[in-house]
Amino acid sequence: INKLAQVDTSVLIRGESGTGKELVAKAIHMNGPRKDERFVAVNCSAIPEALIESEFFGHEKGAFTGADGRKIGKFQYADGGTLFLDEIGDISPALQVKLLRALQEQRFTPVGANREVEVNVRIVAATNRNLEEMIKKGEFREDLFYRLNVLPIFLPPLRERKDDVLALVEHFLQKFNGTYGAKIQGVADEARELLMKYNWPGNIRELENVMEHAFVIESGARITPASLPDSIRGLSRSGKSAVASDNQGADGKENISYAINLNNLDFQNQKEEFEKHFIISALKVFNGRINQTALHANIPKKTLLRKLEKYGLTAKDYQDDGD
Ligand SMILES: Nc1ncnc2c1ncn2[C@@H]1O[C@H](COP(=O)(O)OP(=O)(O)O)[C@@H](O)[C@H]1O
Ligand SMILES: [Mg+2]
Incomplete structure (x- = not known):
């Protein structure tokens, strides 16, 4: 990390949720020459699609309905420092194009503006998704991947x-x-x-x-x-x-309860934790069978597969093999 910290090259940190990606990103920032400037973290999956461009690049007053003032984007806010793009696999292809251009040129146009803004930011990105697989399916741009993945780090x-x-x-x-x-x-x-x-x-x-x-x-x-x-x-x-505790409900059916962790009330985090626990529990009930789980949990199969990949889960790990 010390070596990575000294250069300005983009870093891509891979690993499941909770493996320390953000901690590593901060360590890269704190050990490098930008340590006295800002470390700005953006969770790409937490921002609604319609707002993400303005979140990244800012906007002019009146650029869109509700834009009642001028707004500085995270790129500009992080100028001179490090921009941590968490869950980078979750941004739309349209934004991927804009992001690539901003990274290549260190320049961008705020939404609704007719001027460009120049910045100097170091990019550290993170994801727990399989970007290579997404590239094959045309969901993630290969050129952006190579741009980000100059220095790859994998956290097991x-x-x-x-x-x-x-x-x-x-x-x-x-x-x-x-x-x-x-x-x-x-x-x-x-x-x-x-x-x-x-x-x-x-x-x-x-x-x-x-x-x-x-x-x-x-x-x-x-x-x-x-x-x-x-x-x-x-x-x-x-x-x-x-991951969930099982007990018998009044109707004699199995209930699964999930304890909310009161030490970390970050909503996005809790939502993801719950989603993961829910999926694991459902998979156990249906013996690791994807089709049945998708059907009974009322999740489109495609979505279920994407979530499994997101949380690094393997359905057959939840087969009851009698032990
Ligand atoms: N090597 C480590 N030593 C101590 N604590 C760690 C380590 N890696 C991660 N953590 C802690 O685990 C939690 C999750 O780390 P985080 O960086 O948010 O993971 P991720 O971004 O991969 O989901 C944080 O509270 C972090 O401080
Ligand atoms: Mg994280």
Whole structure:
């Protein structure tokens, strides 16, 4: 990261949600010559299509209905600094063209303006979507991809780097001992085992939330299984990761409840977490079968496939193979 930080080339960070893409983007900014300038983050998937061009490039007064004042776009706001374009795979082909031009020329025209604005920004982009696949389907421009992907970084999901789990647990122990006033010294063996066994669909963000949850619940000096959320303890029961807790409803049918994480009330984030949990739960109910899941959950199959890709999920991981 230190080396990447010194140059001005575009960086593309790939990885599932919660693997640390934004943290890495900030680290690149903070370790480079632009560190005293702004780091501006834009979540491309959170901005409505109709507003995104103006969000990027700004607009003149009266440029469109509702544009009652002049507005500076994120490109201009980040001038001299770093612009972090999160979820870059979610922008429309029309905007991809405009973005490419702005990146190539470091110049752009605000919506409704007849002048160009020149800027000097470093671009760090991130996505958890499969851009190569999107290029093949004509959904993402190849030229923009090459422009962004000059320096690629891939952040693996936590389940593929289980060796890091304990180091991260240690890190969060220290962090939350600071936040909550030192009280927890370590992790009991059984709890450690559960943390190692779990497959962490929400990656480091989920681990961080689990640790904070434990700090709030645990009254002893060590984290025990009792202070871990059901999702983690569920593992020992069913033999695979359960991200939602199951129980019987009054009608005798299975209910699935999803706990809202009160430590991170970011709406977009929560929506995505919920969506992911919902999809995993539905896949489990339909034994990993895409067609049935799409049918019964009333999601177009295409949308379901796109969401699976977005969250890095594989349907057959949710087949009940009897263990
Ligand atoms: N290597 C790491 N060490 C400690 N905390 C981390 C690490 N990577 C990510 N985190 C934390 O995990 C959470 C999710 O990281 P974030 O960068 O927002 O992920 P992403 O952008 O990939 O969804 C953040 O709270 C971040 O501080
Ligand atoms: Mg993020």
